[in-house]
Amino acid sequence: MHMQGFFLGLSNGLTCLAYCTPVLVPFMLGEGRGVAHNFVALMQFLAGRLAGYLAFGFAAWLFNVAVLGRMGSKGLFIGILYVIFSSLMIAYAIFGREIPCAVRSIDRIAGKIRIPLLIPAAAGILSGVAFCPPFLLAMTDAASEGSLSYSLFFFFMFFIGTSIFFIPIPFVGALRRLTALRIIGKMAAGIVGLYYLYAGIITLIAGVKGI
Amino acid sequence: MRTDTHQAPQGEGRGRTIILTAIMAVITAFMFSGGKIPQDPKEAIALILTFLFANVLFFLLIYTGKTDRYRAVFFSTFAVMLIISFISHMFEARGSMSLSEAKIFQCEVPFCHLVIPMTLVPMALTRTIIFPGSLIEGYAAIASMFVIWIGATLALGRGFCSWVCFYGGLDDGFSRILKRPVIKKINPKWIYLPFAVLLFVVLTAAAYLSPTYCSWFCPFKAVTEFEAVTSTKILIQTIIFVSLFVGLVIVLPILTKRRTQCAFLCPFGAMQSLTNKINVFDVRIDKEKCVKCKRCIQVCPTLSINEESLEEGRTRITCMKCGKCIDNCPKGAISYHIKGTDIPGKRDTYRLLFLFAAFLFLAIFSSHTIQSGIIRILKLITTGSMIS
Ligand code: SF4
Ligand code: SF4
Numbered sequence: 307m308h309m310q311g312f313f314l315g316l317s318n319g320l321t322c323l324a325y326c327t328p329v330l331v332p333f334m335l336g337e338g339r340g341v342a343h344n345f346v347a348l349m350q351f352l353a354g355r356l357a358g359y360l361a362f363g364f365a366a367w368l369f370n371v372a373v374l375g376r377m378g379s380k381g382l383f384i385g386i387l388y389v390i391f392s393s394l395m396i397a398y399a400i401f402g403r404e405i406p407c408a409v410r411s412i413d414r415i416a417g418k419i420r421i422p423l424l425i426p427a428a429a430g431i432l433s434g435v436a437f438c439p440p441f442l443l444a445m446t447d448a449a450s451e452g453s454l455s456y457s458l459f460f461f462f463m464f465f466i467g468t469s470i471f472f473i474p475i476p477f478v479g480a481l482r483r484l485t486a487l488r489i490i491g492k493m494a495a496g497i498v499g500l501y502y503l504y505a506g507i508i509t510l511i512a513g514v515k516g517i
Numbered sequence: 518m519r520t521d522t523h524q525a526p527q528g529e530g531r532g533r534t535i536i537l538t539a540i541m542a543v544i545t546a547f548m549f550s551g552g553k554i555p556q557d558p559k560e561a562i563a564l565i566l567t568f569l570f571a572n573v574l575f576f577l578l579i580y581t582g583k584t585d586r587y588r589a590v591f592f593s594t595f596a597v598m599l600i601i602s603f604i605s606h607m608f609e610a611r612g613s614m615s616l617s618e619a620k621i622f623q624c625e626v627p628f629c630h631l632v633i634p635m636t637l638v639p640m641a642l643t644r645t646i647i648f649p650g651s652l653i654e655g656y657a658a659i660a661s662m663f664v665i666w667i668g669a670t671l672a673l674g675r676g677f678c679s680w681v682c683f684y685g686g687l688d689d690g691f692s693r694i695l696k697r698p699v700i701k702k703i704n705p706k707w708i709y710l711p712f713a714v715l716l717f718v719v720l721t722a723a724a725y726l727s728p729t730y731c732s733w734f735c736p737f738k739a740v741t742e743f744e745a746v747t748s749t750k751i752l753i754q755t756i757i758f759v760s761l762f763v764g765l766v767i768v769l770p771i772l773t774k775r776r777t778q779c780a781f782l783c784p785f786g787a788m789q790s791l792t793n794k795i796n797v798f799d800v801r802i803d804k805e806k807c808v809k810c811k812r813c814i815q816v817c818p819t820l821s822i823n824e825e826s827l828e829e830g831r832t833r834i835t836c837m838k839c840g841k842c843i844d845n846c847p848k849g850a851i852s853y854h855i856k857g858t859d860i861p862g863k864r865d866t867y868r869l870l871f872l873f874a875a876f877l878f879l880a881i882f883s884s885h886t887i888q889s890g891i892i893r894i895l896k897l898i899t900t901g902s903m904i905s
């Protein structure tokens with residue numbers, strides 16, 4: 307069960323990379339400033355991202371305590387959320403052009419940040435506050451168990467899964483085959499969506515039986 | 518340096534062809550028979566027929582200069598014989614094609630190379646192989662499959678998919694039934710789907726320590742073995758794999774004249790594409806000879822040549838080295854090539870080197886299967902049943 311966050315993060319990470327890199331690279335990596343500088347910027351970005359994710363882990367737990375825990379059939383509700391978010395994920399894979407990721411607004415926000423060193427961290431926090439379908443699925447998953455440690459751990463694993471793809475950035479700068487990666491990332495998101503749709507339907511059926 | 522001037526691909530002279538075929542004949546005679554002539558007449562007939570079949574095709578391949586035409590005959594025969602011998606074997610050993618849970622728990626499931634991408638991460642992390650097969654004993658043991666895969670991958674890269682895979686001959690065969698495609702336009706984005714499937718199955722296999730592709734998607738279960746339907750989940754899985762088999766292995770290859778399963782679904786094929794990067798052989802286009810007629814783009818069964826790659830004089834990473842574009846290029850501009858050498862350079866030598874390696878893999882890997890298929894057919898003719 308603990309691997310679920312990691313798995314969802316990994317399957318989403320390629321999409322994050324394909325969509326975020328063109329926006330992030332100019333802010334994170336200064337021209338010709340060398341691998342060491344890029345590495346520090348990447349670390350700031352990842353720390354910001356982790357902070358964003360952990361905040362959502364906490365929010366998922368709160369949601370569970372305040373809403374889910376008081377419902378008669380939690381399974382039914384979780385099943386419905388799974389079905390809705392996985393359908394969104396499939397729809398996004400088939401039709402969507404732009405992923406709704408907050409990091410895309412870094413362009414506007416960066417101008418307002420006085421200390422340039424903080425820009426990568428701000429980009430990280432923004433990327434950790436995404437409302438893309440896989441992220442919403444992760445929220446549902448994290449909220450399904452009920453304990454704070456589980457929610458935080460789930461988002462921590464989601465963070466690790468998505469971050470793996472960012473590690474090569476300081477070494478390669480922008481990746482060459484972004485279009486191909488973007489298509490593969492989207493298709494993978496569609497397949498993961500199908501998987502969660504199936505899981506959602508099963509949870510839903512179990513929830514209905516439990517009433 | 519240009520050492521070659523001829524247009525469409527030409528074969529070797531008769532003398533050279535005979536010498537090369539004689540070398541292949543000696544190797545295959547030894548490998549097919551294991552050094553002894555079988556006592557059983559059916560086995561002896563099967564051995565002789567397989568030997569003649571392989572060597573006549575090799576002779577034609579070398580003599581005519583046509584690659585894909587004769588490769589496809591061998592490759593598709595291999596796939597058909599696999600089905601005949603595998604299904605008969607399953608009926609003989611278990612009485613049906615379906616697998617019971619007991620057999621899965623006893624680790625008696627024959628291993629197939631399509632599982633390999635899913636086993637690598639769990640193997641590295643947990644030192645276990647997430648497949649209920651036998652490691653070294655019995656039919657299609659895991660260790661022997663890994664050895665064949667590593668060897669063939671080093672020698673051929675994604676050429677594996679046109680020369681070694683025992684399933685590839687099915688959609689390859691069906692894609693040749695019609696003379697012209699009924700569906701002509703295919704969105705080129707589909708060639709990325711196997712990479713997405715690869716990503717998904719590798720991740721899920723690592724997360725859940727189970728070969729997801731085999732359980733949910735593999736179309737070839739329809740002609741080999743599958744879990745007995747004992748639950749709704751298995752029923753859904755059965756509907757998925759049967760639909761994929763009918764759609765991607767039979768109907769779409771016929772209508773599009775492309776290898777749709779291999780080009781648009783198979784995660785193993787995607788992994789093999791990545792190994793093309795480290796393989797010494799590739800297929801290159803001589804830009805000076807090419808007249809941009811785009812015949813190669815039309816015939817490639819895996820959409821591995823597009824206008825951009827044509828412009829660069831290369832095939833794409835998904836090329837299976839089947840030789841179809843080479844056979845069809847009216848100007849002889851496409852050829853097998855060794856990376857780092859001139860183009861066209863010694864193209865005939867490169868072709869011979871590639872063909873020797875590829876054909877040996879095909880012949881040796883398929884010989885047992887073809888012989889056993891022939892024995893089953895002979896049994897059917899003489900006793901009315903394929904199983905004893
Ligand atoms: S793509 Fe897959 S099925 Fe096709 S030849 Fe390659 S391994 Fe075999
Ligand atoms: S590019 Fe040529 S050799 Fe490669 S798969 Fe296509 S037809 Fe076969």
